[in-house]
Amino acid sequence: MTITKLKLNLGPQHPSTHGVLRLILELDGEKILSCEPDVGYLHRGMEKMAEQMSYIQYLPTVDRIDYLAGCFYSELLCRIVEQALNVELPDKVRAIRVMLLELNRIASHLLWTGSFLMDLGATSPFFYTFREREMILKYFEKLTGQRMMYNYFVFGGLRKDIDYLEDVQEIINILPKKIDDYEKIITDNPIFLKRTEGKGILDKETALNYAITGVNLRASGVDLDFRNGDYLYKGFDFRTIVLEEKDSWARYKARIMEMRESCNIIHQALEYLKTAPTLEQRLINPLNLKLPEGDYSAQIEAPRGLASCFIRSDGGDKPYRLKWRTGSYYSVNLLRKLLVGEYLNDAIAIAGSLDFILPEVDK
Amino acid sequence: MINAIKSLWEGHWTVFKHLFRKAVTLEYPEKKREPNEAFRGKLTVNGCIGCGVCKRVCPSGAIEYQKDDEGKVRSYSFDLKKCIFCGNCAYYCPKGAIKMTKNYELATEDKNSLCLNYKGGADD
Numbered sequence: 001m002t003i004t005k006l007k008l009n010l011g012p013q014h015p016s017t018h019g020v021l022r023l024i025l026e027l028d029g030e031k032i033l034s035c036e037p038d039v040g041y042l043h044r045g046m047e048k049m050a051e052q053m054s055y056i057q058y059l060p061t062v063d064r065i066d067y068l069a070g071c072f073y074s075e076l077l078c079r080i081v082e083q084a085l086n087v088e089l090p091d092k093v094r095a096i097r098v099m100l101l102e103l104n105r106i107a108s109h110l111l112w113t114g115s116f117l118m119d120l121g122a123t124s125p126f127f128y129t130f131r132e133r134e135m136i137l138k139y140f141e142k143l144t145g146q147r148m149m150y151n152y153f154v155f156g157g158l159r160k161d162i163d164y165l166e167d168v169q170e171i172i173n174i175l176p177k178k179i180d181d182y183e184k185i186i187t188d189n190p191i192f193l194k195r196t197e198g199k200g201i202l203d204k205e206t207a208l209n210y211a212i213t214g215v216n217l218r219a220s221g222v223d224l225d226f227r228n229g230d231y232l233y234k235g236f237d238f239r240t241i242v243l244e245e246k247d248s249w250a251r252y253k254a255r256i257m258e259m260r261e262s263c264n265i266i267h268q269a270l271e272y273l274k275t276a277p278t279l280e281q282r283l284i285n286p287l288n289l290k291l292p293e294g295d296y297s298a299q300i301e302a303p304r305g306l307a308s309c310f311i312r313s314d315g316g317d318k319p320y321r322l323k324w325r326t327g328s329y330y331s332v333n334l335l336r337k338l339l340v341g342e343y344l345n346d347a348i349a350i351a352g353s354l355d356f357i358l359p360e361v362d363k
Numbered sequence: 364m365i366n367a368i369k370s371l372w373e374g375h376w377t378v379f380k381h382l383f384r385k386a387v388t389l390e391y392p393e394k395k396r397e398p399n400e401a402f403r404g405k406l407t408v409n410g411c412i413g414c415g416v417c418k419r420v421c422p423s424g425a426i427e428y429q430k431d432d433e434g435k436v437r438s439y440s441f442d443l444k445k446c447i448f449c450g451n452c453a454y455y456c457p458k459g460a461i462k463m464t465k466n467y468e469l470a471t472e473d474k475n476s477l478c479l480n481y482k483g484g485a486d487d
Contacts, residue, residue: 056420060451144401149448181377184374185377185378188366188367188370188373286420287420
């Protein structure tokens with residue numbers, strides 16, 4: 001019998017590819033023989049752009065690298081400048097930054113939960129997760145002026161003091177109950193279990209070889225969370241979520257558990273901020289900002305894995321070279337390995353479970 | 364099997380309870396949501412001294428100004444087609460002359476109306 005192979009072009013306009021991802025699949029019947037991700041449709045030249053802009057001009061644009069978790073990239077750029085100029089952040093700035101980062105992480109995970117379930121064919125959870133995400137975005141809008149492109153962190157501190165803490169209190173009061181609701185609908189649902197349990201198994205070695213970080217790695221049983229050694233999170237008490245199941249279901253469960261843990265961190269930050277004095281910060285003057293000659297890098301645990309930034313400065317007011325490392329890029333690359341041998345109708349479910357976002361891949 | 368039925372029932376019951384909630388959507392454009400105080404919308408300028416800080420912090424090159432023979436700023440323009448509403452200019456303006464209003468409805472038939480031209484600067 002001769003095997004006829006079919007080449008299938010999935011995307012770049014398919015609604016479930018989370019942006020503009022093109023997958024070239026080779027099929028035997030419904031079985032995937034090989035997968036070739038084709039990226040670059042959303043390339044905006046974020047790295048080259050940096051070479052032509054001063055640091056303060058570049059700062060508002062970095063929110064757009066990952067528009068679902070913009071705070072993390074602003075934080076990275078601010079962190080590099082602060083470390084290069086030896087600026088110490090006051091405790092209150094640290095607490096506010098941690099609180100906003102974790103709120104942003106929850107918003108990002110909520111969107112993922114909704115869209116992942118949408119990929120599997122369940123529409124109701126999508127609306128519920130968006131409802132809770134809306135609360136967080138409304139808070140961000142009240143505080144920073146916009147829902148997604150915050151531009152709230154500046155070199156050496158924050159644009160203005162924190163406000164509307166009662167809104168955050170309300171969010172973390174409501175959210176754990178709502179997460180219980182999601183779990184009631186999703187976690188033990190037999191259809192959901194059939195589509196995710198044992199599908200897209202990512203073992204430890206493969207994950208490490210493919211440089212996977214973040215929740216995807218922790219769902220494969222590796223205890224690696226970059227928040228643990230992070231100076232921002234010093235003094236915060238939280239648990240690293242590590243699951244041993246290695247499949248799509250584990251990646252879902254790990255994100256749900258991580259949202260609860262983020263609520264815990266926000267709670268600690270909030271308790272501190274309620275009694276904290278008014279904000280006193282020493283901002284860096286951005287107009288004459290020049291980094292001393294040399295190489296600088298910083299890293300942070302973003303919702304989609306390790307995000308890091310590298311800057312080589314020649315002593316001028318612009319970076320000589322800037323490089324971003326984003327978690328999603330490596331997750332997309334993993335599809336080459338993870339989809340082989342699976343069925344076509346599981347391809348989207350497995351790809352969805354990795355939580356990649358295309359602006360972060362293409363930069 | 365019993366677990367499966369139980370979890371399906373629980374899931375359906377949770378979804379069913381939402382039938383009796385109030386609608387959260389607004390019927391735009393008949394009803395509009397009021398933006399917050401901090402909202403970053405269309406720019407207005409009043410009281411510019413022509414220092415040029417806004418141009419130096421603008422990421423998208425939306426701000427232009429023309430100088431006279433003495434090197435003083437006489438007229439300036441904000442191009443809202445290029446503006447990304449990051450708020451840098453308003454934040455770093457030493458006189459607080461640039462304000463971001465709550466106006467977010469910028470759709471227009473005339474492209475030129477999105478370019479805000481101002482006269483003055485050095486004398487204000």
